[in-house]
Amino acid sequence: MNFDNFFKARVDALHAEGRYRIFADLERRCGWFPRAFDHRIGSEVTVWCSNDYLGMGQHPKVLAAMQAELRGSGAGAGGTRNISGTSHAHVLLERELAALHDREAALVFTSGFVANEAALSTLAGSMPGMVVLSDAMNHASMIAGIRNSRAERVIFRHNDTQHLAELLAGIPEDRPKLVCFESVYSMDGDIAPIGELCDVADRFGAMTYLDEVHAVGLYGTHGGGIAERDGVSQRLTVIQGTLAKAFGVMGGYVAGSALMVDFLRGHAPGFIFTSAMPPLLAAGALAAVRHLRESGAERATHQERVAVTKRRLAEARLPVMPNDSHIVPVTVGDAAMCRAASDLLLREHAIYVQPINYPTVPRGTERLRITPTPLHSDADIDALVAALDAVWRDLQLRRAA
Ligand SMILES: *Cc1c(COP(=O)(O)O)cnc(C)c1O
Numbered sequence: 470m471n472f473d474n475f476f477k478a479r480v481d482a483l484h485a486e487g488r489y490r491i492f493a494d495l496e497r498r499c500g501w502f503p504r505a506f507d508h509r510i511g512s513e514v515t516v517w518c519s520n521d522y523l524g525m526g527q528h529p530k531v532l533a534a535m536q537a538e539l540r541g542s543g544a545g546a547g548g549t550r551n552i553s554g555t556s557h558a559h560v561l562l563e564r565e566l567a568a569l570h571d572r573e574a575a576l577v578f579t580s581g582f583v584a585n586e587a588a589l590s591t592l593a594g595s596m597p598g599m600v601v602l603s604d605a606m607n608h609a610s611m612i613a614g615i616r617n618s619r620a621e622r623v624i625f626r627h628n629d630t631q632h633l634a635e636l637l638a639g640i641p642e643d644r645p646k647l648v649c650f651e652s653v654y655s656m657d658g659d660i661a662p663i664g665e666l667c668d669v670a671d672r673f674g675a676m677t678y679l680d681e682v683h684a685v686g687l688y689g690t691h692g693g694g695i696a697e698r699d700g701v702s703q704r705l706t707v708i709q710g711t712l713a714k715a716f717g718v719m720g721g722y723v724a725g726s727a728l729m730v731d732f733l734r735g736h737a738p739g740f741i742f743t744s745a746m747p748p749l750l751a752a753g754a755l756a757a758v759r760h761l762r763e764s765g766a767e768r769a770t771h772q773e774r775v776a777v778t779k780r781r782l783a784e785a786r787l788p789v790m791p792n793d794s795h796i797v798p799v800t801v802g803d804a805a806m807c808r809a810a811s812d813l814l815l816r817e818h819a820i821y822v823q824p825i826n827y828p829t830v831p832r833g834t835e836r837l838r839i840t841p842t843p844l845h846s847d848a849d850i851d852a853l854v855a856a857l858d859a860v861w862r863d864l865q866l867r868r869a870a
Pocket of ligand 1: 580581582583585608610653655680682683711712713720721
């Protein structure tokens with residue numbers, strides 16, 4: 470077999486479908502956010518699609534903590550968590566994350582993806598007869614964990630508690646069950662009815678696993694996510710989060726009972742057989758979590774900026790997909806057009822919004838996913854709305870009714 474021909478055919482297919490991925494070439498500069506230098510066009514752009522939702526990636530407390538830890542303990546962790554890789558920074562971070570979710574314990578992984586893959590494959594894979602009930606819109610990292618567990622998987626319709634109840638009712642009572650879902654879904658920005666999903670899971674004696682990646686730091690009085698906001702943090706078997714989005718650094722984690730965390734610590738290959746996150750990242754994440762537990766100012770400004778952006782886009786009859794979260798999806802509905810719109814925004818308006826195409830979202834729902842931050846000014850919003858309005862006119866894209 471000629472492997473190069475295989476690779477070429479598959480890459481050509483991506484081009485033909487208009488979903489060949491073109492990466493940005495950004496240089497984030499401290500103090501500039503949400504602006505960055507874009508090496509594709511050799512000038513400054515305003516970034517409107519970052520998951521550094523609150524700008525914590527450049528927060529002075531985070532930078533100071535990382536610089537101090539770098540000077541103090543050096544570059545890497547020096548081992549796996551079990552063999553010489555656990556630093557005091559990891560211990561403090563796990564304590565802080567447990568407190569963030571008001572749970573007994575937490576366990577840090579090298580990324581949110583790894584946390585989902587490792588925790589789900591281990592939880593679902595270690596109990597004979599396990600059935601996993603997975604929301605239809607769950608993230609690829611959860612799907613990877615469920616697949617790798619080799620447990621039976623049943624998909625329930627997105628956020629549909631009734632469908633979940635029907636499916637659970639059809640599974641023998643003596644089989645262990647695990648219900649997996651997210652709080653804020655990253656592409657549509659809709660929010661799960663966590664309490665109601667827990668009601669159904671409880672009725673059938675199922676464990677619950679909640680991915681709060683797009684909510685931690687952003688919702689709840691202390692940034693504990695939608696579960697904190699809704700007062701249901703205690704009801705979940707596992708709360709999973711990332712340190713790389715609103716907390717601005719890198720890493721992932723799970724929180725829950727001390728027993729559950731102890732079980733994963735001793736059994737999850739994705740935790741055991743990999744080097745620990747560098748202590749400087751743990752120190753930076755710790756500073757970010759600590760700050761956002763105390764301060765609600767970033768969350769309040771974030772929500773206000775989101776509301777203004779949504780209102781202004783709607784006034785310009787741009788097709789904003791409605792939701793109750795901080796994610797602002799603007800529908801294009803075609804992969805090639807979505808890429809063209811993104812190109813025009815970059816080259817004519819110095820605005821960077823990455824096109825979101827299949828398989829990240831279903832075909833026909835291709836979109837620009839806009840993420841306002843507390844650091845986007847009124848002038849930035851004016852410029853965004855004017856630029857999108859021009860692009861929609863130039864490409865004759867569909868407007869809102
Ligand atoms: C980004 C993301 C992850 C993975 O988190 P990382 O820390 O970026 O690896 C997990 N779940 C969801 C829903 C995500 O969007």
